[in-house]
Each structure stands twice: as C-alpha cells, then as structure tokens.
Amino acid sequence: MEVPALHIAQWIESVPPTAVYGLVGLIILVESLGIPLPGEIALVTASVLAASGVVNPWGVALCAIAGAIIGDSIGYSIGRKGGKPLFEKLGRKFPKHFGPDHLATAEKAFQKWGMWAVFFGRFIALLRIFAGPLAGALRMPYWKFLIANVLGGICWAGGTTLLVYQVGKVAEHWLKSFSWIGLIAAVLGGALSAWILKRRAAKAGAAHAEAAVATSDTVAAPVAD
Template identity: 50%
Template structure:
C-alpha cells in the first residue's frame, strides 16, 4: 500500500495525526518523510470526497514541527554532541560529520536565522532543534524562529497546493487529479534540488576545512 493510498483509507482525523507525527519525528532529528506527508496531505485535501481539510493539514504540520523541534532542542541541550553521534551512527546515510559541521557553522554564523531557513531544507530541518539546544541558543528566540518558519513552511505549501488544486478542478475537471499528482512530484523534485544544493555547500565547506587544517600543520 502506497502512502497516498494509506492516507485515503483512514479517517481525516487520523490523517492529521499521521502528518503531525511524521513532521514531529523528522524535526527531532530522525530522517522520516515529514515534508512528503505535508505535501501529500495537502494534495488529498483538494479532493472534496475525502473530507480532508487543507487548513488542518497545515495546522497538524505546524504543531508537529514546533513540538518536534522543541523536543530536539531539549534533547540537544541535555545530551549535546552525544545525541548527534548516536543519530549519525543510527542513520549514517543521512547524518554525517560533514553535514553536522556545516550546520554547526551556519548556526554559529546566522544564529536563529538558521532555524527559520532550515525549516525549508530537509537536512537542516532534522538538525535545527538538536543543534540549537547543543549550542545553548536561548529557547524563547529559538521558539519564535521555529514557529515562524513552521508557519511559513506548512501554510505556504498548503496554500499553494490549494490554489493549484482549485484551479485544476475548475478548469481541467477530469485532469485535475493527475495534475495534482504531478504537483506532488514537482514538490518532491524541488526538495531534491534544494537538498543537492545544500550537499554541494557541505562538500565545499568540508574541503575548505580540510585545506585549512593542512595549512596549519
């Protein structure tokens, strides 16, 4: 059963819970498809027969993001680098020393601005809470940036999907469902492109650090 089929087969309330949980778990630092869940839920909300509310999809994602990041912050505050080491050992394909070092660099340079922008970048979404806690950023500032980023991210995706879905249903009728599936794929592709761009920055930063360490020897 595909993820779309799963969400179609459960009651709307359960859809919101699943989306909130996936976004929350991702925000703690575990690589699960939180953004995919948000996009999928938003796409399904454009189908009236499913009785899924786009607004509640966004609210569920927002709540999951704020709570998940706050849990990640708390764990990072208490366990610090040990948490990141454990996550890296558990998810070596997603969490590497170079990615952590680059994210640490961004926090050191931009502070809570990294929390806001990181909500839109998959890898930073996972690191934001734990790193903010590890680096002892003031929680009120972190919470404000976290909530603002989550609201723009969840609300922005839901609104765009709703607008496109409404237009598709009005003007294309039978083709609207196919168009929305295309929109889902485009959203995932954009996420991949942004992720690749982030990876190139990680590699460049790692190379720069390596060069600096070689010069200092």
C-alpha cells in the same frame, strides 16, 4: 531507519479522512525530533487531499504547524541534554543522515544565520532534521529558538498547505474544463465526420445513378447500319 516517501504518501491516502490530520502532525513532529521521515511528502499529500475535498485545508495546516513547533521544541530539549556527543553517536549509527559532513554543514548554517537557521531550516531537508536538536546542543537561548521555531513552522507548514491547495484547486478546475472541452470537441468531431461521410455517400450515390442512366441509354440506343 528511513521510511520511503512513497509508502508515507500511500499510507496517508489509505487512512480515514479524520485520521489524516493526526497522522500528518505526528510525522512532522517525529521528523522534527531528528528522525528522518519525509514530513514534506506527508504535508503535500495531505494538501492534495484537501484540494480534492477529502479533508479540510485549515485542519491540515494547523496540525502540521503544531507538529513542527512541538517536535522542534522536544528536539531542542534532547539536543540541549545530549550535546554534541549525541550527534556523534547518531552519526555512527546513521551515517547517511547524521554523518560528520551533514553535521558540519548544519553547524556552518547556524554560524552564518544564528537563530534564523531554525527558521530557514524548515525549508531545507537537511536542516529540518537537525534544527531543533542542534540548536539545543549549541546552547542557543530558548527564546530565540522559540521565535524562529514558531515563525518557521507557520510559514513552512501553513504556506506549503496553502500553496499546494490553491494549485490543486486550479488544476482540478482546469482538468474539469478540459474534460468539457474534450467532450464538445469529440461531439463536434463526430458530427463533422458523419457529415463528411454523408456527403461522400451522396456523391457516390449520384455518380452511381448517372453511370446507371448512361449505361441504360447506351443499351437502348439503335445500332446504326
């Protein structure tokens, strides 16, 4: 059963900071076993929290890398033991994620890229679920799988964390600068408005005074015969 991505993001944001590391690692580990969880959403959410200073980005990256590598390794063992009949069984129970079309697409990727399908699979949602179990079912040599698994886990989890963290810090700085600019603009705008109103009031007052003087002069002037 698929867990909605929004629920995962809200869940991560609601737990204590110390629990974020383990939760992210666990979600990615379970996804790597072949269970459809939004691991990428969990990683991005934790990275945004790191950019906000809630958690440490290195802690997020290390836990995500560990979850990816361990999860794929367990998935490889499950796939090697269960073979293709395992995917056929899963396809009947979860056709949305393990249907014949999904399996055929994943197999074509393995035929084209070999061990690097495991590496590139980290960056593709469909292959991220299939990579470990399918590599085991296709009897890929474990040493080849392990190399691609470790490199893929480091590049995907570490790279995503670093990218989102850096973008978040830049955005946070820009928003802070923008808030100061907005404040200064509001102050200057208020001062300008007050100055304009003051000038208009002064002009109106002067015009009213001139009109009053003109009226008094007219009343005081003698009427000619």
